Amino acid sequence: MTISIWRYSHLALAVSSFVFIILASLTGIILAFEPISNQVQPYRVDDFNEVSLAETIQNLKANYIEILNVDVDANDFVSTSVITEDGDAETFYIDPRTGEKIGDIIEKSPLFQWTTNFHRSLFLKTTGRIFIGITSFLLFLIAVSGTVLIVKRQRSFKRFFSKIVNENFAQYYHVVLGRLSLIPIIILTLTGVYLSLYRFDLLPKENLTHNVNYDEISETPKRALKDQSIFSDTKLSEVRSIEFPFSEDVEDYYTLQLQNREVLVNQYTGDILSESKYPFIAIASRLSVNLHTGQGSILWALVLAIACLNILFFVYSGFVMTLKRRKAKLKNKFKKDAAKFVILIGSENGSTVHYANMLHKQLLKLGESSFIAELNAFSTYKSCEHLVVITATYGQGEAPENANKFEAKFKSIQSDHAYSFSVVGFGSLAYPDFCKYAFDVDTLLQTDINAVQLLKPFTIHNKSFEAYTQWINLWSKKVGLQIKLEGESLLENKKRKRSFTVSHKTIANQNPDDTFTIALKSKLGLTRFKSGDLLAIQPEPNSVERLYSVGKVNDTVFLSVKRQELGLCSNYLNDLNTNDVIKARLVKNKEFRLSKHTKHVLMIANGTGIAPFLGMINNNTSGQNVQLYWGGRQESSFEIYKPIIEEGLKLKRLQKLEIGYSQQAGKKVYVQHLLERDAEQVAQVLKQKGVILICGSIAMQKDVLVVLEAICKRYLEEPLSVYKNRGQLKLDCY
Ligand SMILES: Cc1cc2nc3c(=O)[nH]c(=O)nc-3n(C[C@H](O)[C@H](O)[C@H](O)COP(=O)(O)O)c2cc1C
Numbered sequence: 001m002t003i004s005i006w007r008y009s010h011l012a013l014a015v016s017s018f019v020f021i022i023l024a025s026l027t028g029i030i031l032a033f034e035p036i037s038n039q040v041q042p043y044r045v046d047d048f049n050e051v052s053l054a055e056t057i058q059n060l061k062a063n064y065i066e067i068l069n070v071d072v073d074a075n076d077f078v079s080t081s082v083i084t085e086d087g088d089a090e091t092f093y094i095d096p097r098t099g100e101k102i103g104d105i106i107e108k109s110p111l112f113q114w115t116t117n118f119h120r121s122l123f124l125k126t127t128g129r130i131f132i133g134i135t136s137f138l139l140f141l142i143a144v145s146g147t148v149l150i151v152k153r154q155r156s157f158k159r160f161f162s163k164i165v166n167e168n169f170a171q172y173y174h175v176v177l178g179r180l181s182l183i184p185i186i187i188l189t190l191t192g193v194y195l196s197l198y199r200f201d202l203l204p205k206e207n208l209t210h211n212v213n214y215d216e217i218s219e220t221p222k223r224a225l226k227d228q229s230i231f232s233d234t235k236l237s238e239v240r241s242i243e244f245p246f247s248e249d250v251e252d253y254y255t256l257q258l259q260n261r262e263v264l265v266n267q268y269t270g271d272i273l274s275e276s277k278y279p280f281i282a283i284a285s286r287l288s289v290n291l292h293t294g295q296g297s298i299l300w301a302l303v304l305a306i307a308c309l310n311i312l313f314f315v316y317s318g319f320v321m322t323l324k325r326r327k328a329k330l331k332n333k334f335k336k337d338a339a340k341f342v343i344l345i346g347s348e349n350g351s352t353v354h355y356a357n358m359l360h361k362q363l364l365k366l367g368e369s370s371f372i373a374e375l376n377a378f379s380t381y382k383s384c385e386h387l388v389v390i391t392a393t394y395g396q397g398e399a400p401e402n403a404n405k406f407e408a409k410f411k412s413i414q415s416d417h418a419y420s421f422s423v424v425g426f427g428s429l430a431y432p433d434f435c436k437y438a439f440d441v442d443t444l445l446q447t448d449i450n451a452v453q454l455l456k457p458f459t460i461h462n463k464s465f466e467a468y469t470q471w472i473n474l475w476s477k478k479v480g481l482q483i484k485l486e487g488e489s490l491l492e493n494k495k496r497k498r499s500f501t502v503s504h505k506t507i508a509n510q511n512p513d514d515t516f517t518i519a520l521k522s523k524l525g526l527t528r529f530k531s532g533d534l535l536a537i538q539p540e541p542n543s544v545e546r547l548y549s550v551g552k553v554n555d556t557v558f559l560s561v562k563r564q565e566l567g568l569c570s571n572y573l574n575d576l577n578t579n580d581v582i583k584a585r586l587v588k589n590k591e592f593r594l595s596k597h598t599k600h601v602l603m604i605a606n607g608t609g610i611a612p613f614l615g616m617i618n619n620n621t622s623g624q625n626v627q628l629y630w631g632g633r634q635e636s637s638f639e640i641y642k643p644i645i646e647e648g649l650k651l652k653r654l655q656k657l658e659i660g661y662s663q664q665a666g667k668k669v670y671v672q673h674l675l676e677r678d679a680e681q682v683a684q685v686l687k688q689k690g691v692i693l694i695c696g697s698i699a700m701q702k703d704v705l706v707v708l709e710a711i712c713k714r715y716l717e718e719p720l721s722v723y724k725n726r727g728q729l730k731l732d733c734y
Pocket residue numbers: 153154167346347348349350351352353392393394395396397398400426427428429431432433434435436462463
């Protein structure tokens with residue numbers, strides 16, 4: 001796969017530092033709880049912001065013989081070091097409004113101590129600190145390159161926070177969480193780098209200097225503390241620490257460390273002897289410590305903990321994506337000029353490559369010469385008879401990364417012999433320009449006088465394996481081959497199956513379309529199963545699992561199956577009798593479930609696609625307004641579903657039923673014709689925040705989507721993708 005410089009940098013940086021990043025993040029999560037555990041201690045007094053320095057010092061002087069200093073920490077806890085009446089030196093938290101002790105100084109727990117040391121230096125002293133400093137910097141660069149990748153993906157800076165379509169868990173959350181935690185991560189990494197530079201004295205040094213004119217220090221006019229404006233006007237919240245005079249000697253003074261400056265104050269008159277602002281480096285260091293550790297703010301500490309957790313997720317999801325892309329390798333047995341079949345791919349994240357490879361492998365298996373390459377590698381293909389372009393669409397209907405040079409290359413290379421071409425588009429209906437780039441490529445190929453379009457561009461939503469199989473069937477027929485994709489059911493896995501008993505069944509040969517229904521009961525009950533979920537059945541031990549969309553009808557798993565002449569699974573099911581037991585597993589299909597809260601529901605199905613809808617109608621006890629459009633061949637095709645539908649109509653669980661027959665005497669009527677006829681009502685469903693569900697054949701889905709797109713544009717002035725994104729269009733076609 002072609003990989004952009006930004007993606008390469010993002011990946012290379014992550015690969016080179018991920019071990020340290022994991023260690024720093026894990027320890028970072030633990031350390032975020034230190035400021036939280038400190039903050040919840042009851043040492044911050046009410047009205048802290050109102051207490052003046054004069055009040056605090058007076059209270060302390062009334063309680064203790066000698067006071068050495070007062071500190072105010074990031075949590076606004078006030079502590080003091082004093083000499084007690086017994087002559088002992090003690091340090092503790094005080095209530096500044098009374099001067100009384102309110103608690104002992106919080107000791108750093110051994111866990112936090114250990115974790116801090118590990119986080120700072122991995123117990124490798126200076127070497128470890130250098131590693132951690134570099135890791136912080138690398139993480140900063142990863143965040144920057146990640147930001148660039150998001151901007152590129154969103155196609156503009158302005159759209160940085162625009163909606164992302166959730167097509168893939170790892171990729172979706174990598175981007176969504178990346179955007180959310182970008183600022184905390186940038187702050188964490190920059191402060192981490194800053195603190196490392198500070199620790200290694202790599203920052204310019206600016207020392208705080210004072211010039212006290214000792215000749216002018218005077219004990220008069222002596223003022224009481226409350227009359228010394230620096231003490232009476234300064235609130236404790238502005239103070240970091242107060243160092244008390246060492247002795248009563250007039251040359252010994254108070255040193256007040258305020259938020260932005262240090263002030264030396266005459267202990268008798270309250271006059272300011274010297275005042276000096278902290279250098280920028282010192283202020284930045286303090287800020288860095290607070291921002292990096294979360295000291296003094298539970299909220300910020302939590303943000304940091306979540307950011308660290310997200311970093312761990314980025315490591316995981318980043319590697320998942322990389323492995324997926326790496327799997328998408330292209331291997332050729334034949335040279336480009338020796339191949340009869342040439343497959344060109346446009347892909348950004350590798351899934352299209354996976355599909356193209358399936359075809360390539362099958363062609364090789366049949367002894368055909370096939371060559372596979374990226375669209376950007378387009379060249380002359382001397383023996384090519386059939387060109388296949390399989391491409392995704394990116395951005396806003398644009399070429400994926402490994403196809404962005406194809407147009408220019410294609411225009412610059414002149415073909416010298418006749419060949420056929422077919423284009424397959426992988427895309428998603430959640431985008432307004434569904435599979436646009438595939439259509440663009442098709443148009444481009446048509447400009448070559450030597451090229452003959454073998455099939456119209458074929459679009460595939462959401463990487464549907466079933467749709468791809470259909471295209472393979474069409475294409476292989478055209479090129480005179482028999483291609484069968486092997487066991488590629490993407491949902492297949494080895495999960496535990498449960499037993500189901502056949503409670504009711506019709507027989508295929510009693511139906512004009514060779515179709516039958518079957519109701520299955522499970523001993524374990526079916527509480528978590530919903531209409532629209534799938535039932536995976538493996539008819540023979542090593543056969544491929546077949547998935548059926550099912551309905552929950554009267555607490556049974558209800559499916560409708562068309563018997564295929566040579567179909568292993570459909571014949572296996574058709575041969576079952578009432579009370580037979582089969583093993584199968586239920587697969588959740590959340591995307592196709594219907595919420596009870598949806599008021600308006602429009603169901604569109606053809607053939608056996610009606611099964612989940614029968615369940616949804618059967619369970620409509622909350623008064624949802626349900627309409628069903630069904631397409632079948634002839635009136636008798638409907639008989640097997642009639643009892644459930646009639647009951648639904650009688651109990652008002654189904655409000656409207658429209659049926660189109662394609663082989664009834666007279667003219668052919670398909671569901672899309674009925675939808676076109678009722679266009680305004682269809683638009684109303686979407687307008688009223690209702691949901692349209694489609695289940696059945698891919699061919700029907702394609703035709704229905706064209707009609708729905710037109711209805712949306714005409715009556716709602718928005719593309720269908722808007723409703724797809726809002727979850728108002730649900731598809732389950734095969
Ligand atoms: C950022 C982004 C933009 C996309 N834009 C479109 C689009 O405009 N039209 C479309 O049909 N599909 C669009 N898609 C969907 C992809 O084409 C589809 O998921 C495809 O199967 C991905 O194939 P790949 O893994 O080979 O890159 C987009 C996907 C992403 C992540």
